[in-house]
Every structure is written in structure tokens, then in C-alpha cells.
């Protein structure tokens with residue numbers, strides 16, 4: 001099965017995911033992800049590490065607080081090959097998703113996708129100046 005097909009299937013599973021169907025959806029997600037990745041993502045949500053900066057004009061910018069660094073995640077970006085639906089600045093994303101293509105996404109991207117469905121993102125309102133400084137910090141990493 002091609003990665004693009006996997007992503008379409010995965011989208012379907014994620015669309016059905018809600019707090020009511022969580023157990024059932026996690027069962028299906030095990031088809032796509034190793035247990036460690038899935039548990040890692042759930043752990044990030046439990047630790048309230050999924051931050052959504054919300055601008056007054058309705059844009060959202062996502063960050064995940066990892067154990068050693070903060071990563072910026074861009075959900076919903078398609079790569080030229082169509083094999084990634086998001087992007088994350090962590091090393092695992094670069095190696096296992098982009099280079100070796102052994103995984104569909106890293107735990108940060110998964111955490112954001114799950115947190116958005118479960119409404120577990122930590123929302124932080126942000127104005128234009130603050131957004132500029134967040135982006136400046138992210139670009140200097």
C-alpha cells in the first residue's frame with residue numbers, strides 16, 4: 001500500500017475519532033503506527049504539551065513541547081510526493097518520515113491530529129506582535 005493511500009485511510013480514521021469512539025479509533029490507529037509512537041502522542045496530550053496559538057484573525061499555529069525541545073508542527077501540508085500530510089521540525093520527522101520513509105508521521109504531528117479531534121489542544125490567544133516573535137524564535141532554531 002502506498003504512503004498516499006495510507007494517508008487517505010488515516011484521514012478517514014481521524015475524522016471518525018472523538019472522545020466517544022477513542023478506544024475503537026486507537027485500535028485502528030495501531031494499524032498505522034507502532035505502539036510507542038501512539039503512546040508517545042497520547043502522553044504528550046496528557047501532559048498538555050500540545051499548544052495552539054490562535055490569532056485574532058482565526059489562524060492557528062501549533063507547537064509541541066517535547067522533553068528536550070519545543071517543535072513547530074504544520075498540520076495539513078502536503079509534500080511534493082504526497083506522502084506526508086504535515087511537517088514537524090523534530091529530528092525524528094526528518095529521519096523516519098522524510099528520509100527513510102519508515103513512518104507516516106512523528107509523534108508530535110500525531111499528537112496534534114489527535115488533540116484537535118479530542119479538543120485537547122492548549123489554546124493560547126496570540127496577537128500579531130507575539131506571533132512574529134514566535135515565528136522569529138522558530139526560524140532561529
Ligand SMILES: [Zn+2]
Nearest residue numbers: 088090106108
Ligand atoms: Zn515531530
